Amino acid sequence: MVRLSEIIAKNRATARQIQAKSLLERARKELSPEGAKETASAKSTAYEVISPDAEGRGQQGAETSEVRISPLVLKEAKVVSDKEDLELYAETVSFMKEILQGSGNDGFIDTARITALTDKIVGQLSLNNGKLYSLAFTGDWQDEDHLPCHSVNVCILSIEVGLGLGYSRPELIELGISALLHDIGMAEYAHISNQTEKLTAEEYSQVKEHTDRGLQILKKNGNLSERALQVSRQHHMRLDYSGYPEEPEAESIDEYSRIVGLADVYQAMVHPRPYRDRFLPLEAMREILATKKAFEPRLIKTLIEKIGVYPIGSLVELNTKEMAEVIELNHSVHLRPVAKFRIIRDSDGGKLKLNKLLDMTARTGINIKKVMLRKR
Ligand SMILES: [Fe+2]
Numbered sequence: 001m002v003r004l005s006e007i008i009a010k011n012r013a014t015a016r017q018i019q020a021k022s023l024l025e026r027a028r029k030e031l032s033p034e035g036a037k038e039t040a041s042a043k044s045t046a047y048e049v050i051s052p053d054a055e056g057r058g059q060q061g062a063e064t065s066e067v068r069i070s071p072l073v074l075k076e077a078k079v080v081s082d083k084e085d086l087e088l089y090a091e092t093v094s095f096m097k098e099i100l101q102g103s104g105n106d107g108f109i110d111t112a113r114i115t116a117l118t119d120k121i122v123g124q125l126s127l128n129n130g131k132l133y134s135l136a137f138t139g140d141w142q143d144e145d146h147l148p149c150h151s152v153n154v155c156i157l158s159i160e161v162g163l164g165l166g167y168s169r170p171e172l173i174e175l176g177i178s179a180l181l182h183d184i185g186m187a188e189y190a191h192i193s194n195q196t197e198k199l200t201a202e203e204y205s206q207v208k209e210h211t212d213r214g215l216q217i218l219k220k221n222g223n224l225s226e227r228a229l230q231v232s233r234q235h236h237m238r239l240d241y242s243g244y245p246e247e248p249e250a251e252s253i254d255e256y257s258r259i260v261g262l263a264d265v266y267q268a269m270v271h272p273r274p275y276r277d278r279f280l281p282l283e284a285m286r287e288i289l290a291t292k293k294a295f296e297p298r299l300i301k302t303l304i305e306k307i308g309v310y311p312i313g314s315l316v317e318l319n320t321k322e323m324a325e326v327i328e329l330n331h332s333v334h335l336r337p338v339a340k341f342r343i344i345r346d347s348d349g350g351k352l353k354l355n356k357l358l359d360m361t362a363r364t365g366i367n368i369k370k371v372m373l374r375k376r
């Protein structure tokens with residue numbers, strides 16, 4: 001006999017799926033202004049040498065901004081192991097830590113190293129390396145590492161959006177470097193922004209200075225592209241003029257700055273801060289949709305398409321009462337956005353001794369019942 005509680009649970013799971021689907025559909029409908037171009041699918045030839053796109057692919061500023069990065073050749077590239085992903089993530093965080101610590105003295109930025117690290121990240125994300133991407137959500141850190149981790153996470157999310165837009169390899173590297181350095185001016189104000197109490201008006205106006213300060217620091221490092229400099233100054237500017245510093249015309253905000261600004265807000269929402277808990281990815285997307293005039297619709301749509309409503313690394317409870325981690329997404333079937341789960345606990349809450357994967361392409365009766373917050 002079917003129990004009422006099972007029917008209710010099933011309906012809830014269906015409602016959640018419909019909610020996820022309607023969010024995507026809403027995004028499509030609301031975020032498809034005239035002129036919105038179709039996002040190109042990510043390039044699968046990630047390791048070819050790609051020269052800068054002569055057509056500029058419609059990017060703002062692309063016609064005037066030279067991509068100042070030597071093309072790199074990675075002939076034997078492949079998706080690396082989870083351990084190597086963690087090492088790449090940790091190495092980039094510690095590199096950013098050094099840069100941010102030195103930024104107060106307008107410290108030197110090793111552009112060869114930042115390019116090499118970003119190239120590795122771009123390479124792995126281009127190959128759909130889910131582990132590295134999931135670290136942007138699950139990568140844990142101590143409070144003193146907040147800013148370097150935030151910078152690396154924004155870099156990963158920005159590159160994902162760039163991939164969704166069909167950016168070339170040099171563009172992805174330039175965008176990634178710009179994202180890594182977007183908050184370089186923030187190191188001097190981190191003690192204010194990390195405090196648990198609400199900022200006073202005076203403190204908030206001090207924190208707002210970090211964008212001009214960032215530009216000042218990056219200008220002293222002559223090897224960075226003009227667009228990376230713009231991102232440090234523009235990443236809090238918004239199309240509806242709600243951001244800062246005041247922009248004369250929203251149209252003049254560089255596309256990299258718009259992408260990094262969106263990734264920055266999303267990243268901040270899905271991580272906890274001393275004064276608030278984290279948002280679930282679905283809630284964060286909903287918040288961003290509610291402020292859609294601040295961001296370019298085409299970019300929100302791309303972010304949703306690339307990240308999904310259940311990003312890789314999400315912890316969920318299934319209708320089978322098993323606890324599972326999302327390990328692969330299904331970008332083409334929006335009603336069933338997850339392609340693969342790793343079961344972590346069985347239906348009685350017991351830890352699994354063996355690795356159990358659940359391929360959703362062949363399962364129709366299994367649904368997500370609840371999304372869980374990861375413990376910090
Ligand atoms: Fe910032």
Ligand SMILES: [Fe+2]
Nearest residue numbers: 150182183264
């Ligand atoms: Fe930021």
